[in-house]
Amino acid sequence: MKVQPSTGRRLAAALLxxxxxxxxxxxxxxxxAMQAELDHLGNDQDALRWxxxxxxxxxxxxxxxxxxxxxxxxRWILVPEMLLCFVPLSFLCWDSVAAGSRMVRAHGEALHEHxxxxxxxxxxxxxxxxxxxAGALGPLGLIGSSRVVVAARxxxxxxxxxLLIGGPLLYGLLTLTARLATAGPGAFGLDxxxxxDFWSGILLLSALPALGAAHLQSLSAAR
Amino acid sequence: xxxxxxxxDQTLTLLAALTQxxxxxxxxxxxxxxxxxxxxxxxxxxxxLSDRGLLDSKWMPHERGGRPARHVYRLTAQGMAFARxxxxxxxxxxxxxxxxxxxx
Numbered sequence: 001m002k003v004q005p006s007t008g009r010r011l012a013a014a015l016l017x018x019x020x021x022x023x024x025x026x027x028x029x030x031x032x033a034m035q036a037e038l039d040h041l042g043n044d045q046d047a048l049r050w051x052x053x054x055x056x057x058x059x060x061x062x063x064x065x066x067x068x069x070x071x072x073x074x075r076w077i078l079v080p081e082m083l084l085c086f087v088p089l090s091f092l093c094w095d096s097v098a099a100g101s102r103m104v105r106a107h108g109e110a111l112h113e114h115x116x117x118x119x120x121x122x123x124x125x126x127x128x129x130x131x132x133x134a135g136a137l138g139p140l141g142l143i144g145s146s147r148v149v150v151a152a153r154x155x156x157x158x159x160x161x162x163l164l165i166g167g168p169l170l171y172g173l174l175t176l177t178a179r180l181a182t183a184g185p186g187a188f189g190l191d192x193x194x195x196x197d198f199w200s201g202i203l204l205l206s207a208l209p210a211l212g213a214a215h216l217q218s219l220s221a222a223r
Numbered sequence: 224x225x226x227x228x229x230x231x232d233q234t235l236t237l238l239a240a241l242t243q244x245x246x247x248x249x250x251x252x253x254x255x256x257x258x259x260x261x262x263x264x265x266x267x268x269x270x271x272l273s274d275r276g277l278l279d280s281k282w283m284p285h286e287r288g289g290r291p292a293r294h295v296y297r298l299t300a301q302g303m304a305f306a307r308x309x310x311x312x313x314x315x316x317x318x319x320x321x322x323x324x325x326x327x
Contacts, residue, residue, distance in 0.1 A: 030270060033280075033294030034262065037251045040285075040293065049261070050252070056263030061270065 008044030015051035022058030024065040031058075073219065075149050082145035085212025088204035089138030089168065096132040127178045134171035134205065137164055141209060145216055154220035155213075161220075164213035172206025230309050233260055234268050238306040241278075241298045248283060248295035269296060277302030 016038060020031035034054040041047045141164055144155030179187050236258045255265050272278035279299045282292045298306060
């Protein structure tokens with residue numbers, strides 16, 4: 001007659017199955033080694049402790065694998081990601097140069113009349129100029145990402161990468177500082193009248209381009 | 224120039240256990256009992272040492288037939304050299320400290 005394993009032993013076996021599932025594919029054979037030890041432990045408590053430790057080992061290896069392994073990204077994912085990251089910044093560039101605000105062509109007297117003379121006008125002007133400069137990084141980011149997508153080449157030098165990450169971040173920081181200086185800390189609340197416009201601007205023109213550029217850099221470092 | 228990272232205390236404990244009887248194959252539970260390392264700590268270290276070619280492993284059938292084989296481990300020659308580098312050298316026999324020169 002076949003002896004039924006105890007509840008503790010069945011639980012330990014289940015835990016080892018969890019540990020095996022947690023281990024990365026390249027480490028699965030270690031689960032057999034863990035299982036072999038379990039089969040030699042007479043005491044249920046020891047077996048449970050051993051199996052729990054194996055789950056911890058599996059989780060550690062899974063986490064290590066997540067941070068150590070290079071994740072390949074499909075071009076079908078990378079293209080929309082890069083468009084989302086750099087097109088809004090490119091629109092800012094286009095807006096500054098050719099469309100509504102036309103900062104680049106703005107006449108000095110008109111600027112003085114409509115912007116600088118007003119309270120906090122200088123700060124607003126600095127922010128707009130910074131936006132114009134940061135906006136130029138949008139097309140550059142698109143060019144850099146197209147090199148990665150089309151030709152699988154690095155987006156550019158390390159300095160170019162640093163500029164693509166740092167530029168939008170600096171612009172975001174400047175925008176936050178300008179808002180703090182002009183409207184106070186209360187303007188950061190979600191109940192502020194233009195909070196959606198403000199935070200979506202920070203997300204689209206600062207955070208996403210910087211993250212996209214960082215991702216491009218990590219992809220080129222992996223090659 | 225490559226810089227060798229210092230091993231963790233747990234790795235040093237395991238290396239010390241493995242160097243005591245370098246030619247003997249040891250199984251996981253034995254190493255765990257000897258070093259006090261739980262399986263959750265022991266196995267990641269064994270995996271790391273094995274990846275670096277410092278640890279040899281094989282399946283050893285149990286002496287009494289019918290019981291499953293066990294995975295056993297011992298240091299490779301490279302592992303022994305590594306352990307010697309990492310482990311503190313055995314100190315000299317305990318001696319009474321030399322008298323410090325005092326004021327005349």
